[in-house]
Amino acid sequence: MTLHPKDRAIMEATQAGLPLVSRPYEVVAETLGMSEAELLKRLSRLKEQGVIRRIGAAPNHYRLGLTSNGMTVWDVDDAVIDELGKRVGALSFVTHCYRRPRALPDWPYNLFAMVHGANRDEVHAKRTEVAALIGDACRASDILFSTRILKKTGMRLSRKEN
Amino acid sequence: MSEPLDEMDRKLINRLQDDLPLTSRPFVQIAEELDVDEQEIVDRTRRLRDDGYLTRFGPFFDAEALGGAFCLCAMSVPEDRFQEVLTKVNAHAEVAHNYERDHRLNMWFVLATENQDGIASTAAAIEQETGLQVLLFPKEQEFFIGFRVTA
Numbered sequence: 280m281t282l283h284p285k286d287r288a289i290m291e292a293t294q295a296g297l298p299l300v301s302r303p304y305e306v307v308a309e310t311l312g313m314s315e316a317e318l319l320k321r322l323s324r325l326k327e328q329g330v331i332r333r334i335g336a337a338p339n340h341y342r343l344g345l346t347s348n349g350m351t352v353w354d355v356d357d358a359v360i361d362e363l364g365k366r367v368g369a370l371s372f373v374t375h376c377y378r379r380p381r382a383l384p385d386w387p388y389n390l391f392a393m394v395h396g397a398n399r400d401e402v403h404a405k406r407t408e409v410a411a412l413i414g415d416a417c418r419a420s421d422i423l424f425s426t427r428i429l430k431k432t433g434m435r436l437s438r439k440e441n
Numbered sequence: 442m443s444e445p446l447d448e449m450d451r452k453l454i455n456r457l458q459d460d461l462p463l464t465s466r467p468f469v470q471i472a473e474e475l476d477v478d479e480q481e482i483v484d485r486t487r488r489l490r491d492d493g494y495l496t497r498f499g500p501f502f503d504a505e506a507l508g509g510a511f512c513l514c515a516m517s518v519p520e521d522r523f524q525e526v527l528t529k530v531n532a533h534a535e536v537a538h539n540y541e542r543d544h545r546l547n548m549w550f551v552l553a554t555e556n557q558d559g560i561a562s563t564a565a566a567i568e569q570e571t572g573l574q575v576l577l578f579p580k581e582q583e584f585f586i587g588f589r590v591t592a
Binding site: 328421 | 540581
């Protein structure tokens with residue numbers, strides 16, 4: 280998908296964040312040389328197209344005290360994984376939830392759900408809740424705690440952003 | 442020095458993780474919901490960002506909708522080669538995040554490339570440079586993408 284040059288300029292101008300003022304779009308529109316109305320219209324269209332997922336804030340898990348993160352992984356019956364995946368993803372403490380291919384024989388798991396907590400005990404307790412929800416459809420599961428951040432670069436436009 | 446979070450800060454952090462309306466004054470609706478002044482919402486949001494509780498406020502773009510590709514990858518790296526392999530893996534600009542995890546598959550990273558072909562070629566290059574297998578776990582279905590946490 281190719282962005283209109285104006286939309287690309289909007290993306291470049293906003294990917295680092297909006298100014299924190301009452302009328303942030305007015306400020307951005309001025310730097311882009313367009314009207315606030317046009318900027319809002321273009322942003323609305325990008326949102327309808329799915330190019331913009333949402334407007335909001337990203338929390339810093341570590342700063343909020345959620346220093347433990349566990350990638351819980353599950354081998355779920357293919358017949359019911361999409362239905363159960365939706366329910367796991369809807370749990371308030373699950374921040375990311377995906378169906379991914381297994382890599383047999385090394386890796387039997389097809390459902391990945393990221394769980395954050397103040398410590399490992401809290402993450403383990405949440406994993407138990409996920410297990411209860413999946414029930415008998417789960418054949419095996421594991422949890423992988425992160426022990427070190429080895430690299431974290433902000434994904435910017437030239438490298439894409441998420 | 443930053444102050445500890447009060448109840449209103451927590452409510453605001455939780456609310457800001459949901460979508461805001463695309464209107465000229467996006468904080469008005471939150472102010473009404475939380476029953477405080479618009480200016481207080483703006484000021485608190487700025488303080489929360491400046492103090493590092495929020496990493497960013499603004500639109501979140503879907504790189505895949507723009508043609509970019511992402512893939513979660515994992516490697517099983519022998520302990521005595523960890524630093525050497527890490528240097529080789531991280532040298533690729535396509536490696537966006539990389540985490541050590543306590544498992545036989547101990548290195549987990551995300552490749553972010555301009556197009557789908559870039560995933561396979563980058564993974565192949567890493568395999569060649571390290572002599573180790575790179576397992577690819579592309580997402581097949583996404584069940585939730587709120588990144589929501591309760592403050």
